[in-house]
Amino acid sequence: MRILFAPLQGYTTGIYRKAHAEIFGGVDAYYAPFLRIENGKPREKDLRDLNSFDGNAREGNAREIPQIIANSVDEFKILANALIAKGYTEIDFNMGCPFPMQVNRHRGAGLLSDIQAVQEIMDEIKATPVKFSVKMRLGQDSPDEAFAILPILNEAPLSQITLHPRLGKQQYKGAINFKSFEKFHEECRHPLIYNGDITSVSQICEMERRYPKLAGVMIGRGLLARPSLAAEYKGMRDINCAAPLNSDTHQNLLGKLFQMHQVIFDHACKTYQGDSQILSHVQSFWEYLEPSIPKKIFKKIKKAGKLSEYQEAITAMKELS
Ligand SMILES: Cc1cc2nc3c(=O)[nH]c(=O)nc-3n(C[C@H](O)[C@H](O)[C@H](O)COP(=O)(O)O)c2cc1C
Numbered sequence: 001m002r003i004l005f006a007p008l009q010g011y012t013t014g015i016y017r018k019a020h021a022e023i024f025g026g027v028d029a030y031y032a033p034f035l036r037i038e039n040g041k042p043r044e045k046d047l048r049d050l051n052s053f054d055g056n057a058r059e060g061n062a063r064e065i066p067q068i069i070a071n072s073v074d075e076f077k078i079l080a081n082a083l084i085a086k087g088y089t090e091i092d093f094n095m096g097c098p099f100p101m102q103v104n105r106h107r108g109a110g111l112l113s114d115i116q117a118v119q120e121i122m123d124e125i126k127a128t129p130v131k132f133s134v135k136m137r138l139g140q141d142s143p144d145e146a147f148a149i150l151p152i153l154n155e156a157p158l159s160q161i162t163l164h165p166r167l168g169k170q171q172y173k174g175a176i177n178f179k180s181f182e183k184f185h186e187e188c189r190h191p192l193i194y195n196g197d198i199t200s201v202s203q204i205c206e207m208e209r210r211y212p213k214l215a216g217v218m219i220g221r222g223l224l225a226r227p228s229l230a231a232e233y234k235g236m237r238d239i240n241c242a243a244p245l246n247s248d249t250h251q252n253l254l255g256k257l258f259q260m261h262q263v264i265f266d267h268a269c270k271t272y273q274g275d276s277q278i279l280s281h282v283q284s285f286w287e288y289l290e291p292s293i294p295k296k297i298f299k300k301i302k303k304a305g306k307l308s309e310y311q312e313a314i315t316a317m318k319e320l321s
Helices: 014-023 044-048 073-085 115-127 144-155 178-187 201-210 221-225 229-234 248-271 275-282 295-303 307-320
Strands: 002-005 029-035 063-068 090-095 131-139 158-167 192-195 216-219
Touching: 002 229, 014 029, 014 248, 029 044, 029 073, 063 073, 073 090, 073 115, 090 115, 115 144, 131 144, 131 178, 144 158, 144 178, 158 178, 178 192, 201 229, 216 221, 221 229, 248 275, 275 307, 295 307
Parallel strands: 002 029, 002 216, 029 063, 063 090, 090 131, 131 158, 158 192, 192 216
Antiparallel strands: none
16 A cells, blocks of 8 residues: 655655655655645745655655645646646645635635535646646535535546545544545545554554555654654554664664754754744654653753754753663
8 A cells, every 4th residue: 555644734844755755765655735825826935845856756766746725726726837837747636724724715624615616626627737636624514525526526537535534623633534434435436545643554554454445545643753654564564662762673763763853954954044943943853753752852852942952952862862
């Protein structure tokens, strides 16, 4: 089964994706956080963070796939054209973001109930000569929303659909609706990717066993918390992340984590100015790793207001390992 790295705004940045592909690997494709419209134009900051793999070019075996979020066919065209101009030949369309800022503007999960707009965007996809996929939820308020647009999606030339089987109003918590996921899986004519709460190799294997026709799984927080997860699955083994810091596998994992952190740290120092800007770009690296690092050190990293304090915390962690 294919393993896809989910996009997480503020976490899976261009440099994160590139460093992960080089150091941990095991991921078939990295989805970039969405490109959005700002003042009528594609947001420059989002565009700058793309092309970490040089268009759709391969980094090892992995690819980087950009994503767009739009509330109408007009916004869709502006964003898709900006990516096509950059040389991308595959684009993901977001119909799942639950953040009120987007939903209230009729984007992400807020678009799922607008059958007319979804139809117009799918018609545009038919007329655009690059590959498109969709990442979506069951609905904003009800799973009926996904089933109402599924016939339109089935008619569109999509390369795949990724489904996060929650509602927008649940954001990223609460029960996953497997019953609706199964129904969607049965009725969907495109390759289907499952997304939601996967954190271990055994869970990936369980999804494979339960849904043999599934095209893959997309993992976000699980990979941020355990960057070796995709490679572990490809090598079919579970590394015990709660093992003591000096155990063999954990040692190896930590070595790679420090290596990855160094790449991201060096990039932040080169790209941003001033301690607070640099810190805001490196502290997020550790956020989902909290369970794997000593509590005291995690606190120091989070609280660091100066680069020197941050570096002291990292050195202390290296000395412990
Ligand atoms: C902070 C944050 C930012 C996110 N940004 C995006 C995004 O830009 N595009 C997108 O499709 N999903 C985004 N997501 C959703 C994730 O891609 C993923 O669907 C979600 O985390 C559930 O998968 P997981 O349980 O494997 O993490 C974001 C989620 C979080 C928590």
